[in-house]
Amino acid sequence: MSAAVIPLLAAAVVVYALYKKVNVYDAFVNGAKESLPLIARILPYMAAMLIVIELLNTGGMMDMITNLLSGPLSRLGLPAELLPMALLRPFSGSAAMAFVSDIFDKNGVDSVLGMAASTMMGSSETIFYTLALYFGCVGIQKTRFTLPVALIASLVSVIASIWICNLMFG
């Protein structure tokens, strides 16, 4: 049902534009045309980010850091299994997702850990990539307090995910 809303909304926009005597075809083409310079503008930022992420992931440094941190953090109540994905999530969605499927395999999709991992994955964002992209695209260099706030918000979602899943499914 809900999946039908978006395409029907798009169709309604077209009908409304026709009613408003808009040259719909030209409007679409002109809008779509703007995506080309946009892609060209964001590609370098993506490349900069993905080069570093690939280095950290395949080079094994990320594993080293998560191993180093898993001891002290698990003492704070964060399940050790969830730690690598919590740490990776701000950098790379696909890398974090690899750990989520690992948890699915080992603990089960509907286990408390599986639920917590799914919730964490759905309630956080690849922060570094998003900030680099959005700010880079318009040439902002002084990002002020955005990154620390985003990281704190991400931490909140990690803690909240574990807490709520323990409460509901534990």
Place this chain on the structure above:
Amino acid sequence: MMSWIWSILFFAGTVWTTFSSGGDFALNAMMAGAQKAVTLCISLGGAYMLWMGLLGIAKEAGLIAALSKKLRRPCEWLFPGAGEATGAITLNIAANMLGMGNAATPFGLEAMRLMQKNNKDKRRATDAMCVFLAVNASALELIPTTMIGLRGAAGSAQPSAIVITTLISSGLATIVAIFLCRLLARES
């Protein structure tokens, strides 16, 4: 800030990988990352074409301006000084809430462009931009469509059981982000 973080990550990643797996491996990893960016951009290109084309029609029909006007008051409270970017911000947040990340990005970049237009110091982020990005980073989702799909594919008996937990978790993160932004924006 980004410059420092990137430099540190690049330096540490390169040195670590070179000493642990060799120089060739490090260079290959960098190359793979750059190539991923290109393929990702190409696949995103299709989504951007579609959504920016539809956005173009909505703009021409005056729908975006109408949306901006309607939501100016609540938006002005949340994103002080967002002005004409209101419509694009709304679309971005709506797309994010529905779990349509590919549609959210072009709307979000359009919002950034409009906010940058009225920015006096082009190198420094405005309050509205900071809140906008903090809200984006806290990933408020009504229906985490991607995750539900992945859970279903992994054989879950109740793939959508995470809807409520995700909403609570991302809702809390969003509230904290907004609160912190307001606090910090006032002080600076």
